[in-house]
Amino acid sequence: MRTLLLLWLCLLVISCGQQKTETAASDLTAPVGGGQSNVKDDVSQQDVVKIAVNSPDHTTLVTALQVAEYVDALSNAGPFTVFAPTNAAFDKLPAGTLETLTKPENKDQLRTILEYHVYVGGLTENLIQDGMTINMASLDNATLNKKDGKLTINGANVLGSARGSNGIVYIIDAVLLPPEKK
Amino acid sequence: MDKKIILRSLLVVATLVGITVLQMCKPQAPASVSGSDAAVKAYVPPGQYDEFYNLVSGGFSGQMSVYGLPSGRLFRVIPVFSEDPTTGYGYSEETKAMLNTSHGYVPWDDLHHPAISTTNGEHDGRWVFGNANNTPRVARIDLKTFRTSEIIELPNSGGNHSSPFITENTEYVVAGTRFSVPVGDKTDVPISTFKENFKGYISFISVDPKDGKMNIAFQLKTPGVSFDLARAGKGPSHGWFFFSCYNTEQAYTLLEVNASQKDKDFIMAVNWKKAEEYIAQGKGEKVKARYARNRYDESTHTATSEMLTEVLQLDPAVLKDIIYFIPCPKSPHGCDTDPSGEYIVGSGKLAALIPVFSFTKIQQAIANKDFEGEFAGIPVIKYESALHGEVKKPGLGPLHTEFDANGNAYTSFFVSSEIVKWNVKSLEVLDRVPTYYSIGHLCVPGGPTRKPHGKYVIAYNKITKDRYLPTGPELTQSAQIYDITGDKMKLILDFPTIGEPHYAEAIPASLIMPQSTKIFKIEENNHPYVAKGEGQAKVERKGNEVHVYMTAIRSHLTPDNIEGVRVGDEVYFHVTNLEQDWDVPHGFAIKGAANAELLIMPGETATLKWKPLSVGVYPFYCTDFCSALHQEMQGYIRISPAGSNVPLKYSTGKTDDTAAGAGR
Numbered sequence A: 001m002r003t004l005l006l007l008w009l010c011l012l013v014i015s016c017g018q019q020k021t022e023t024a025a026s027d028l029t030a031p032v033g034g035g036q037s038n039v040k041d042d043v044s045q046q047d048v049v050k051i052a053v054n055s056p057d058h059t060t061l062v063t064a065l066q067v068a069e070y071v072d073a074l075s076n077a078g079p080f081t082v083f084a085p086t087n088a089a090f091d092k093l094p095a096g097t098l099e100t101l102t103k104p105e106n107k108d109q110l111r112t113i114l115e116y117h118v119y120v121g122g123l124t125e126n127l128i129q130d131g132m133t134i135n136m137a138s139l140d141n142a143t144l145n146k147k148d149g150k151l152t153i154n155g156a157n158v159l160g161s162a163r164g165s166n167g168i169v170y171i172i173d174a175v176l177l178p179p180e181k182k
Numbered sequence B: 001m002d003k004k005i006i007l008r009s010l011l012v013v014a015t016l017v018g019i020t021v022l023q024m025c026k027p028q029a030p031a032s033v034s035g036s037d038a039a040v041k042a043y044v045p046p047g048q049y050d051e052f053y054n055l056v057s058g059g060f061s062g063q064m065s066v067y068g069l070p071s072g073r074l075f076r077v078i079p080v081f082s083e084d085p086t087t088g089y090g091y092s093e094e095t096k097a098m099l100n101t102s103h104g105y106v107p108w109d110d111l112h113h114p115a116i117s118t119t120n121g122e123h124d125g126r127w128v129f130g131n132a133n134n135t136p137r138v139a140r141i142d143l144k145t146f147r148t149s150e151i152i153e154l155p156n157s158g159g160n161h162s163s164p165f166i167t168e169n170t171e172y173v174v175a176g177t178r179f180s181v182p183v184g185d186k187t188d189v190p191i192s193t194f195k196e197n198f199k200g201y202i203s204f205i206s207v208d209p210k211d212g213k214m215n216i217a218f219q220l221k222t223p224g225v226s227f228d229l230a231r232a233g234k235g236p237s238h239g240w241f242f243f244s245c246y247n248t249e250q251a252y253t254l255l256e257v258n259a260s261q262k263d264k265d266f267i268m269a270v271n272w273k274k275a276e277e278y279i280a281q282g283k284g285e286k287v288k289a290r291y292a293r294n295r296y297d298e299s300t301h302t303a304t305s306e307m308l309t310e311v312l313q314l315d316p317a318v319l320k321d322i323i324y325f326i327p328c329p330k331s332p333h334g335c336d337t338d339p340s341g342e343y344i345v346g347s348g349k350l351a352a353l354i355p356v357f358s359f360t361k362i363q364q365a366i367a368n369k370d371f372e373g374e375f376a377g378i379p380v381i382k383y384e385s386a387l388h389g390e391v392k393k394p395g396l397g398p399l400h401t402e403f404d405a406n407g408n409a410y411t412s413f414f415v416s417s418e419i420v421k422w423n424v425k426s427l428e429v430l431d432r433v434p435t436y437y438s439i440g441h442l443c444v445p446g447g448p449t450r451k452p453h454g455k456y457v458i459a460y461n462k463i464t465k466d467r468y469l470p471t472g473p474e475l476t477q478s479a480q481i482y483d484i485t486g487d488k489m490k491l492i493l494d495f496p497t498i499g500e501p502h503y504a505e506a507i508p509a510s511l512i513m514p515q516s517t518k519i520f521k522i523e524e525n526n527h528p529y530v531a532k533g534e535g536q537a538k539v540e541r542k543g544n545e546v547h548v549y550m551t552a553i554r555s556h557l558t559p560d561n562i563e564g565v566r567v568g569d570e571v572y573f574h575v576t577n578l579e580q581d582w583d584v585p586h587g588f589a590i591k592g593a594a595n596a597e598l599l600i601m602p603g604e605t606a607t608l609k610w611k612p613l614s615v616g617v618y619p620f621y622c623t624d625f626c627s628a629l630h631q632e633m634q635g636y637i638r639i640s641p642a643g644s645n646v647p648l649k650y651s652t653g654k655t656d657d658t659a660a661g662a663g664r
Helices: A002-025 A048-053 A056-067 A087-091 A097-101 A104-115 B003-024 B029-034 B037-042 B191-197 B272-280 B359-367
Strands: A080-085 A118-120 A132-135 A141-147 A150-153 A156-164 A167-172 B052-057 B064-069 B074-078 B111-119 B122-132 B137-142 B147-153 B162-166 B172-176 B198-207 B214-222 B226-232 B240-246 B264-271 B285-297 B302-314 B323-329 B332-337 B343-348 B353-358 B371-375 B378-381 B387-392 B398-403 B408-413 B418-423 B429-434 B439-443 B456-461 B477-483 B490-497 B504-508 B538-542 B545-553 B556-558 B561-566 B570-577 B586-590 B598-600 B605-610 B616-621 B634-640 B649-651
Touching (some): A048 A056, A048 A080, A048 A156, A048 A167, A056 A080, A056 A087, A056 A097, A056 A104, A080 A156, B037 B477, B037 B490, B052 B111, B052 B456, B064 B490, B111 B162, B122 B162, B122 B504, B147 B214, B162 B198, B162 B226, B162 B240, B172 B226, B198 B226, B214 B272, B240 B272, B240 B332, B240 B343, B264 B272, B264 B332, B264 B343, B272 B302, B323 B332, B323 B343, B323 B359, B332 B408, B343 B359, B343 B398, B343 B408, B353 B398, B359 B378, B398 B439, B418 B439, B439 B504, B456 B504, B538 B561, B538 B649, B545 B586, B570 B598, B598 B605
Parallel strands (some): A080 A167, B214 B302, B323 B378, B545 B570, B561 B634
Antiparallel strands (some): A080 A118, A132 A141, A156 A167, B052 B064, B052 B504, B064 B074, B111 B122, B122 B137, B137 B147, B147 B285, B162 B172, B172 B198, B226 B240, B240 B264, B264 B323, B332 B343, B343 B353, B353 B387, B371 B378, B398 B408, B408 B418, B418 B429, B439 B456, B456 B477, B538 B545, B570 B605, B586 B616, B616 B634
C-alpha cells in the first residue's frame, strides 16, 4: 500500500513535469497569421506571389511553389524578376514530369527548377537588352532576347508582364530547364 | 491501529503533499504569461543582471545601442556619429570637435558594424569600434565609459562599409571602401572612366595597445571594385585578411543589373605581414591627403580635432604577394573566418550555395602558382584550388556567418528569411529556422572570435510586418534571439531596436561590468573652465564673451542669479557636476537655447553656448531628475540691452530684497 501511495506521489510529480513539456511543445513563437505571405494587407500593391496566386493561369506554378516552400521567400523584400510559366506551359512537359518533381524526395530538384525562373533584381522591360545573359537564383545563366518588341527567355515567349510590389512577373509559355551541369 | 485509518490518514497526507507539489510546479509568472518555456529562457527576473552585453549598431541612426541578453532590454544608446540632443553630444562645446571632418562639421552618419577589441583572438572588453558608412570614418568607443573616445576619418575612401574589422590582437582596425573613387590629382574625371581612374582603398588603422589611440598605418591601393565585408585570419591564418568584393564588373550605373553579370566575384586575401615587410624596406609611398582625427580627453573632458595631411600607401599591383583574388559566387557579402582560422566562408548574397575556402589550400595554391589569370594585375587563384567545399542548397541569399565553439556555423539568408546551422568540416546542413523577416546580419556571442561564447544566435531583421503593433507606414526594427544550446535552434524572444540593427556583437557581462566607470574624480578634472567647488564658481567677462563657471550639486546651481549680461553677448555655461556618486548626473538647459541640453556626469565639466537675442530674465534649470528637490534646482540670468551698464554680478542664496521679505 505504501509503495502504491509513493507511486501515486511520483505520478503527480511526473505529470507536473509533463504538463511543462506539453506547453513547451505547442510552439507559441510561431507567427500568428502564418507568416509574411499571409499578412492581411488589402492596401499595398500585390507582391509577385499574390499576382501568381490570383491568376487562374498559374495554379500549377503556385502548387509547385507551395510544395517547394518558396511562397514566403517570394513575398520577401526581393526585388525579384519571376518568369512565370502558365498552366499550359506545364502541360507541355513530358507526362509524369510534374508528378515526379512534386514528390517530397525530389524537393531539391524542384527548387532548382523554380530558382531557374527567378532572378534576384528588378529587371523591368526597359532594362532588358537583346542577347542579355542573366544569372538566375539557381546560379545558372539564362539568355534574354528582345526583337521587334518581342521578349523571349531561352526561346520561351513572354506573353505579358505584371508589376508587383517586390518585383516584376513575366508570363511565359514554356517551363525553363536549367542547362545540364558539366 | 486500524489499517483503514492508516490508509485514510496517509491519503490525506498524500493529497496535501500532492497539492503542494502541484502548486510548486505551477509555472512561474512569465511562463504562465506566454505558456511557453521560450519565455523562461529569455526571462531575466527584475533585479537580476543579463548574462551578455549586446552592442548593436543603429544603422542610419548613426549610433550604437547596448542591450542585455537574453532579456533584450535596452540599456543605453551611445552617441557616435550623430548629434544627440539628449546627452548634448555634438552640441556641447567639448564634443563638437568629435564630429569634425575634412568636410567640416558632419552631424549624422550611418553606423553599420560594431567590432569588439580582442587579445589573442578573444574578446578583451576594452573597446568597441564602429564605422561611418557615409562620410568614411572609424570610431573607437571606450567600454569603461560607453562613450566615443576617438573618431578618425579615412582619406581616399568613397564609403566605409567594409569596416571595422580587427586583427587578433587589435593590431589593426581595417576599413575597405564600398565605392571606388578617383583619387590624387586626377579627381575631376568623367564617371565613364571608371576602369581607368577609379581605385579602391583599404586602410589599416593601427591601435595603440596602451590607450587605443588610432593612426592610419598604411593604405593598400586596389583595383576599382566594391568591398563589402571582411574578417581577419586567426590562429594559423593570423597575418592575413579576407575581404568580400562585389561589382568586379566595374559598373558605374544601375549596379542592380550591371554588377550582377558575372557568376563569380572575388574574395580578396591580403597578406598584411607582407605589407609590413615592404614598409620596413621603405617601399611605401607617402601621399598627400586631408583627414580629421578627433580625440576625447577624459582628463579635460574635451575633444580636440586635428587635420592630418599625408598617408602611407602601397600598390599591390607592383609590390607582389600582398593580395590575391579568389573567385566567389555572386556578389559576396559575408566573408567569415571560423574560430580555427582554417576556413573562410563566403556568402554570395545572390547565390544558392555557400563556398567554404581552406586557408591551407589557399597557401598551397599560391605556392604552386595555381592561378586562373589576373585581374587588374592581381593573381586570381583557381576556385577549386582554394575550395574546401560547398554547402549545397542551404537556402536563398546567404549573407553572413558566425560560429559556435562546437564546429558549427550559423548563416543568415536574406531572401529565404532563415538561419541555417551547418557543420563547418562536413558542410552538412543540421538545422534551419525561419526569421521574421528578411534577416541581415546575425550574431553569436563571441562568434567572430577564436573562442565563441555560444548559447544564442541573434537575428537582426529588416522587416517586421506582422510582429508588432503597427505604427503607421514604418514598423519597428527588430532582433530575435534563438537558443542554440540544443541540437535545434529555438526562438525565445523578439525585441525591437533603435534605428536599423545592422550588425551586433555580444560579449559576456563579466568582461565589461567590473571595469565600468562610476564617476570622474573631481580632483583629476583638468577642464580649463572647471569649478572644483562652489567657492570657485564665478562669472567672467572677456569682451562680449561671458564665461559662467557653474557648479551643480543636489539640489542647486551656483551661481543661480546672474546679472550684467547683454544682448549681443555670447554666454558659455561651463557646468561642473560636483557629485562624486555613481548614477547622479545633472542636466542643464536654458530657455531659448538654439542647441540642446547638457547631461553632466559626476565630476565632469560640460559647456553650453547660448546667445541671448532679446532683453529679459531667462530661466535655467537642471534637466535630470536628480533629487527630491530637483524641481527647485533652477536659476535666472538677466539680459539687459546691448550697451547697458548693469554691473556683472552673480550669486546663490543671496537675497537683496530684505524689505519685501523674500527668502526670509
